[in-house]
Structures are given as C-alpha cells and as structure tokens.
Amino acid sequence: xxxxxxxxxxxxxxxxxAAASITFSSISAAYTDLRVVLVGKCAGNASGNTFEFxxxxxxxxxxxRTQLKGDGASATSARTxxxxxxxxxxxxxxxxxxxxTVDAFSYAGSTxxxxxxxxxxxxxxxxxxxxxxxxxxxxxxxxSIAFATIGNFVSGDTATLYGILKA
Amino acid sequence: MSITRAKQxxxxxxxxxxxxxxxxxxxxxxxxxxTDGGTxxxxxxxxxxxxxxxxTYTALxxxxxxxxxxxxxxxxxxxxxxxxxxxxxxxxxxxxxxSPYSAAxxxxxxxxxxxxxxxxxxxxxxxxxxxxxxxxxxxxxxIRGLSRGDAGANGGMQLTVNSDTxxxxxxHRLYGNxxxxxxxxxxxxxxxxxxxxxxxxxxxxxYAVWIxxxxxxxxxxxxxxxxxxxxxxxxxxxxxxxxxLGSGLWRSTSxxxxxxxxxxxxxxxxxxxxxxxxxx
Numbered sequence: 145x146x147x148x149x150x151x152x153x154x155x156x157x158x159x160x161x162a163a164a165s166i167t168f169s170s171i172s173a174a175y176t177d178l179r180v181v182l183v184g185k186c187a188g189n190a191s192g193n194t195f196e197f198x199x200x201x202x203x204x205x206x207x208x209r210t211q212l213k214g215d216g217a218s219a220t221s222a223r224t225x226x227x228x229x230x231x232x233x234x235x236x237x238x239x240x241x242x243x244x245t246v247d248a249f250s251y252a253g254s255t256x257x258x259x260x261x262x263x264x265x266x267x268x269x270x271x272x273x274x275x276x277x278x279x280x281x282x283x284x285x286x287x288s289i290a291f292a293t294i295g296n297f298v299s300g301d302t303a304t305l306y307g308i309l310k311a
Numbered sequence: 312m313s314i315t316r317a318k319q320x321x322x323x324x325x326x327x328x329x330x331x332x333x334x335x336x337x338x339x340x341x342x343x344x345x346t347d348g349g350t351x352x353x354x355x356x357x358x359x360x361x362x363x364x365x366x367t368y369t370a371l372x373x374x375x376x377x378x379x380x381x382x383x384x385x386x387x388x389x390x391x392x393x394x395x396x397x398x399x400x401x402x403x404x405x406x407x408x409x410s411p412y413s414a415a416x417x418x419x420x421x422x423x424x425x426x427x428x429x430x431x432x433x434x435x436x437x438x439x440x441x442x443x444x445x446x447x448x449x450x451x452x453x454i455r456g457l458s459r460g461d462a463g464a465n466g467g468m469q470l471t472v473n474s475d476t477x478x479x480x481x482x483h484r485l486y487g488n489x490x491x492x493x494x495x496x497x498x499x500x501x502x503x504x505x506x507x508x509x510x511x512x513x514x515x516x517x518y519a520v521w522i523x524x525x526x527x528x529x530x531x532x533x534x535x536x537x538x539x540x541x542x543x544x545x546x547x548x549x550x551x552x553x554x555x556l557g558s559g560l561w562r563s564t565s566x567x568x569x570x571x572x573x574x575x576x577x578x579x580x581x582x583x584x585x586x587x588x589x590x591x
Contacts, residue, residue: 212487221487277542310585
C-alpha cells in the first residue's frame with residue numbers, strides 16, 4: 145500500500161474586525177475531501193439556526209440537514225429539507241467560545257454533496273454539542289463555501305480550510 | 312618551470328595531509344550528500360574518509376552551528392528548524408586532535424513533517440470493501456467514506472477486521488433520525504454495525520458519509536476501539552435520515568491488518584472508502 149502525505153492547509157482566515165461571513169473561494173479540485181475548522185466567540189445570545197453555510201453562492205432551496213443535539217439535560221434530533229443553506233440549530237451565549245468542523249466528502253465529484261458537521265460550545269453553566277449530516281443537491285464541484293452566524297463573527301474568529309487527498 | 316594553480320593547490324593539500332600524518336591528526340573527510348531526515352528537525356549527512364577506525368566524526372550545520380557526531384557515515388544532526396535551508400561540514404577527531412572541516416555539503420531544507428497520510432482507497436459498485444496488508448507504522452487509522460445504494464430496499468453495512476467472524480465485537484450507538492434521539496448497542500456480535508437501520512445506504516437516493524477512527528490499531532496487547540461518526544440524507548425526502556455517533560470494540564490483542572466493510576446489497580459506483588494513517 146502506497147502512503148502519501150495529505151491533510152494540507154489550503155487557506156486560513158483570522159478576522160481583524162467583525163464580519164457577517166467568512167468565505168473560502170476559488171477552492172481547487174485537487175483533493176478528495178475538504179475540512180473546515182472554525183473557532184469563534186459568540187457576539188451575543190441567540191438560539192435557532194445560529195450557524196450556517198452556503199455552497200458556490202447558491203441560495204436556492206437545495207439544502208437539507210439532520211442533526212443530533214445534546215444540551216447537558218437531554219438529547220434531541222431535528223431535520224430540515226429544501227432549505228437555502230445547511231444550518232446548525234443550537235444556542236449561543238455572549239462571549240462564549242465555540243468550535244465547528246465541517247467535512248465535505250468528494251466535494252469535486254459529480255453527485256450530490258454530503259457534509260458532516262460538529263458544533264461544540266460550552267458556556268460554563270450551559271452548553272451544546274451538535275452533530276449533523278447535510279446534503280447539497282447539486283452535481284457541481286464545490287468551489288466556494290461561505291459561513292454565516294447570527295450576530296456576526298467577531299474579531300479574532302479564525303477558520304482554516306484543509307484538503308485531504310485519498311491514495 | 313611554471314606550475315599551475317591546480318597543481319599548487321594539490322601540492323598544498325599534500326603538505327597538509329603530510330603534516331596531519333606526521334602529527335597523528337586525522338585527514339579531513341570528504342563531504343557526501345545531506346538528506347532530509349523526514350522528521351522536520353533532522354538531516355542525515357554522509358561522508359567518506361580514508362582514515363582508519365577509531366575516529367569520531369562531527370557534522371556542523373550552517374546556519375545554527377548545530378552538531379551531530381558518529382563513528383561512521385552518515386551523521387544525524389538534530390534540532391534543526393523545518394523550512395530552513397542548511398549546509399553541513401564534517402571533520403574527524405582522535406586523541407591527537409581534530410582535522411579541518413570539509414567543504415560544505417549540498418543545501419537541504421527539512422520539510423515540515425506530516426502526520427496524516429493516505430494509504431489506500433477502495434471504491435466502485437460492490438458489496439464488500441476491504442483494506443488489506445495495512446502497515447503497522449501508524450498510531451491510528453481513519454476511514455473516510457462516501458456511500459450510496461443502488462437497490463430498492465434498506466439493508467446495512469457492517470465492519471469486521473482481520474477476517475474475524477467470531478462473536479468478538481461490540482458497539483454502542485447514539486443517533487437521531489430528525490424526529491427523536493435514541494441509543495442502543497450490542498455485545499458479543501460478529502461485526503460492528505455502525506448504523507441505525509444499518510448504515511442504510513441501500514436506497515438509491517441515500518447519500519451517506521462516514522468517518523471511522525481506530526486508535527492504537529497495531530497494538531498487540533490491547534483490545535481495539537473504534538469511533539464512528541456517520542450520517543445520511545435522502546435526496547427526495549427527508550425521511551430515513553440519520554445522524555449517528557458510535558463506539559466499537561474488537562476483543563482481540565492482534566494488530567489490525569485488514570478491515571472489511573460489507574454491505575447488504577450492492578452499492579452504487581460512486582461509493583468510495585479511503586484509508587488514512589495518523590502517526591503518533
């Protein structure tokens with residue numbers, strides 16, 4: 145079995161000021177999978193679809209997701225379909241930190257695109273852990289990913305895009 | 312009589328060698344090739360010499376003046392900085408003293424080490440996907456997969472290792488189907504069943520993805536544990552969706568050398584599983 149080094153950083157963004165979105169564009173098709181790791185600080189209290197992303201600037205009703213969420217007291221599951229983005233339904237608390245990873249599988253392939261998401265946030269007395277699977281109904285290669293969050297991203301929020309190539 | 316500069320140099324070298332020989336000093340080694348040690352902080356420096364045994368050779372880096380010593384070629388120099396270009400010189404020492412340094416080596420830049428490597432991929436339309444002859448050179452394994460069924464009925468996918476079909480497996484699962492969350496598990500089973508409703512990728516419009524981590528897979532003293540993160544969404548409806556976390560156990564102290572993923576029905580040609588190794 146041949147082995148080759150992979151899991152390469154493609155791009156990193158660290159915000160110098162608040163921003164409504166973080167976007168990775170002109171993504172090369174040179175890899176098999178993509179992974180985004182985003183660490184942020186909550187700009188305020190919020191609940192609902194507090195974190196979301198769009199692919200290739202597509203805001204049509206072409207997305208769905210199913211999630212599993214635990215808040216320290218109970219576990220719940222929810223799903224949406226024909227949405228305008230892939231969202232993570234969770235809570236945010238002012239000045240609390242959170243981390244999100246998004247795995248995009250076969251992102252340059254010619255079938256619909258599937259994603260796995262992990263959202264983890266702990267607010268001392270509260271917290272959420274969310275795991276989700278998302279579907280983008282498009283055969284187009286993923287060339288850009290734009291993340292948004294309720295209350296905007298804040299200065300210091302950082303996101304890194306990695307490429308993973310299979311043998 | 313005229314004498315060329317080259318001959319002058321050769322005569323001078325001969326004088327130095329004669330002086331060294333007379334003083335009992337070792338001759339200056341001839342520098343060889345310096346190569347990246349592959350760790351991000353080491354370089355291997357080769358050299359040749361006409362000296363007899365019993366000498367200690369030292370390689371000196373530039374920049375940094377970091378050194379490594381050995382009684383044979385090559386010499387490993389440690390503590391280097393990845394991404395920095397270095398050249399090296401070598402000298403020889405014995406009880407009588409130390410030779411001058413050799414000429415400088417080629418320039419070499421220790422590359423940033425990687426800890427995540429692609430090993431193999433199995434893909435296409437099939438019911439079984441097997442990784443065999445898995446090397447034991449990593450600390451952990453990760454399987455990343457994308458699967459899609461092409462049949463009209465739900466089935467499942469199971470995972471076995473080393474062709475072991477005995478009742479040596481166990482698993483626990485936490486899952487949500489978009490409506491409710493639940494957990495289940497099983498012990499003393501003949502495989503790890505990573506999916507509620509199986510990984511149910513057999514419906515043609517189901518798109519499933521997997522990340523399976525196997526830690527310390529090459530250990531010969533411990534049972535093997537698995538971490539499974541998987542999910543599926545259907546294209547035409549939001550029923551039959553699953554998001555799931557799982558743990559798995561294979562009760563064996565044998566190193567894992569093969570992994571087989573078996574589907575209940577034939578998967579679509581777009582199905583693909585890739586195996587990666589993570590260094591410890």
